Amino acid sequence: MGRIIELLSFSGAALVELAGKEPGAMVGALGLALACAALSWTLLRHSALLWNRGFASRAGRHPLCALAALSTLFAVLLSVGAAHTLPAVHRAVAHWAREVLATSSWNDISFERARETIRLGGLEPFLPPPEAHFLPLTTDPAREAAAAAYAAEAVRSFATADPPVATLLGLSAAEPTKALLADMKDFFHSSVGVYPARRIERVLADSLRQAANQRWGDTVRRMQILLLVLLLLFHLAAFGSLGWAGYREIRTGHVEMKR
Secondary structure (H helix, E strand, O other): OHHHHHHHHHHHHHHHHHHHHOHHHHHHHHHHHHHHHHHHHHHHHHHHHHOOOOHHHHOOOHHHHHHHHHHHHHHHHHHHHHOOOHHHHHHHHHHHHHHHHOOHHHHHHHHHHHHHHHHHHOOOOOOOOHHHOOOOOOOHHHHHHHHHHHHHHHHHHHHHHOHHHHHHHOOOOHHHHHHHHHHHHHHHHHOOOOOOHHHHHHHHHHHHHHHHHHHHHHHHHHHHHHHHHHHHHHHHHHHHHHHHHHHHHHHHHHHHHHO
């Protein structure tokens, strides 16, 4: 439940940003949301009349209709906000790269995991001591192991730093690993020496940004489907409550007639 609230708040923040940057689009979204809310109120208000003609004038159901209308209003607005969240995702990736990748602790953890994988697998003919803090990466298996270790730690740290965005993107280590391997190949093809740590940070940040661009259409659809499901569940409960109340009125009337 907490994760759903985080995702909805993320969409809400994008909606606020849209209101500041494009007020005309926000007015249009608000008009659409109000129209849908009015339709929701009307449908719910008259639903029980389908089987109980006298229900409309006697049932005190306006608070429930109001809640249904408000839920529709917010669902439509948040759905519009979900479609404008890509800039916020780019900022989240940039912030993560600046605050996490640039720290020595992240680099140390990634280095130790990469070095241990290479050492246990015997992937390098010569491996310097840990104090040297560099990996020769002279063999393809060693480069693959290092890229996988750094990519996995990057995805893990991003998921910790920004859970809503990481959940939406469904990030895996496969794409940043592939990007690092390709960049390592280019580097060692034209250079001799140690693969720079700063280059790793840049490649990883670019890889996550590209993944966001590629997946964001599906991500928006998932957010909107989530909103639709939540709205349908609420409306099913509301329609069910009113329907049961209308049915009970009919049943009570029949019992009183028999008496």
